[in-house]
Amino acid sequence: MAVTLDSARELDRQDPLATFKERFALPEGVLYLDGNSLGAQPLAARKAVTETMDQWRDELIKGWNQGWFDAPERLGNLLAPVIGAGEGEVVVTDNITLNIFKLLGYIIGQRGDGGGVVLSEGGNFPTDGYIAQGFSRFGGHQHRFLPEGESLEAHLDGVDVVVLSQVNYRTGALRDMAAATRLVHAHGAEVIWDLAHSAGALPVDLNGSGARYAVGCTYKYLNGGPGAPAFIYVQRGHQDSGWQPLSGWHGHAAPFAFEADYAPAGDITRFRTGTHSALAYSALEASLAMWAEVDMHALRDKSLAVSELFRDCLADLLEPYGIADITPAAGERGSQVSLVAAEDGFAIVQALIARGVIGDYREPGLMRFGFTPLYLSFEDVWQAARHFREVLESGEYRESRFKVRSAVT
């Protein structure tokens, strides 16, 4: 391969983030390049969940006064520095789908009566479009798609709110958040940023970009656990401008006064709805405490270095095996490598999984490999590339057992 194993090991010796790997529980014999779907388990998360089970057993209802009730704001403050937000600007709550609905209602509700226009990205992760359609259908608004690859500016006329992903889930393409935010604001519209594939993948600068609204999940790069709760960011000056439509008691100004009428909390708390899982929050809190120690610029450097190493190791194989590398250039991507093999992509990913190299596959033909600098060493990535080469050169991906497709891959 273009890079030697020795040189990969030398890179590990120089890696300022190398010690984070010891803080994860990783299964033997697995090279995990799917942290962009579900992050690996921090050892601290395991301990935290056990403690929360003890707390439920021993403290019972009193647990709600011992940290469970305030977890959405506390975890939001832990997460804030990772995404360039300030204290009191982030709350951890519900899932991305629901959080987009809340922000759409909150923003459109401020723009006066009558129907609004919601623009969402074609080619974005589908749930962003689905919930924009549900919101529009029920609220009497109009929903449009921005066709994939077309200019945002050409589609902003008459639009009230745009939902944009900072990093595209398929290609890994990174949008310039500051530039797109300026453009949308200049057209008198608002933008909701979806950080699902950027939070924890690279330094995100919400405040510095002038972003007012964002959502994201915590179970990918942020290692919060399967289905860990999502988050909402609202810039400080925009938190007290009306209701959000999913008005539940945890978002009330005085949740324990049990008043008949809803009155939203004066701050980010208004984006909470109802009772949340203390277990789910405890795993995430342990991971976020670890993230507070991460130098995000060192993370970005390593993310780009390991993904380049992977590409360099495979470069000579692409043309012979009909594989296209659609990974954007270093400054223009998140933390993934995207390769397309129209015919054999599915079989190659399955053959890799059989060897313990976990990537994922999305129709049509797309092989996605996520790079998570906290628990992937340069040697891991080198070994994953070696397996990839062996899968191709041996022809083992052509075995029929790797070609059968199931509904969920």
Add this chain to the structure above:
Amino acid sequence: MAVTLDSARELDRQDPLATFKERFALPEGVLYLDGNSLGAQPLAARKAVTETMDQWRDELIKGWNQGWFDAPERLGNLLAPVIGAGEGEVVVTDNITLNIFKLLGYIIGQRGDGGGVVLSEGGNFPTDGYIAQGFSRFGGHQHRFLPEGESLEAHLDGVDVVVLSQVNYRTGALRDMAAATRLVHAHGAEVIWDLAHSAGALPVDLNGSGARYAVGCTYKYLNGGPGAPAFIYVQRGHQDSGWQPLSGWHGHAAPFAFEADYAPAGDITRFRTGTHSALAYSALEASLAMWAEVDMHALRDKSLAVSELFRDCLADLLEPYGIADITPAAGERGSQVSLVAAEDGFAIVQALIARGVIGDYREPGLMRFGFTPLYLSFEDVWQAARHFREVLESGEYRESRFKVRSAVT
């Protein structure tokens, strides 16, 4: 006291549900009468959560194909018999606040264009009204309160949907579900039943009552853990009549086809939204598997017997200490005893908690004691009543440390 300790112990010896208590992890020295707020921890839940943490660590993304993804429907089917529903009629998802919003949108959406009228109960748990207000405000509908204590029939004119609790969270009063459902349907309206204080508290017969729509939570009587996910019930013949507004990818007809446009699943799955916490579901699943063994009529018999024992033990104290017993008659309540001491209620509950007898307090003056037959013995209840008597007769509740009120009780 009116009942002797020996006779309480004799009732325990005759109790067909007595062995369930061994299946709970209960702290030493606690008599827990607050299972109507947060249920105690089944031993099986602890094991299940540990196994799910192992699964996250070892299987990583593959866990979603190994039971996590289908948990909402699988747990719904486990829960169905406990509430008188059939296979495929219940899905476990999100929280009560969000589930009421989904059903309001689903029902109103079927009733043609134009504004609808939503009626919710005054004196109900506030989040039911809050979300009815949020829904109405954003959808251009009208929200009204049914004043507490007034006749439902007198307020049904022009109403499209009513949100009713089967058991009132403050008083424990039980509504006749079959009669109220018939009345609402006869007025051309629909009813959404909130089962928060009835599911797992008494036999609920959704199918037999003709109920079409219901929601409920699982962290009270059903022991799913703090903030365990809620559920939605939709009668089989009413599951395919349109969208629900919180349209996310997990409710899509083909979630892994990643289609641009939303198309709801043809069944109860359409009430799912986005990714859920595998940890939270695993604790609940372990508890629901235990509930499958419970004879709900034996549960009801014991619920009424233990709550009567508690009242009998305290009957002679009420008048001397200015306490009103507002607990409805046996056939007309859920599984709680409600006592009002306008002046001293808070201090009495605090003094009981200091002795390890956990009840809860709601302004103004309301002391609530929940009775959970699976893990409360007759002797437990007798001892709780003895402490209550000693707290009053000793006057210890008058100590200043019990009178200081915090925001959350």
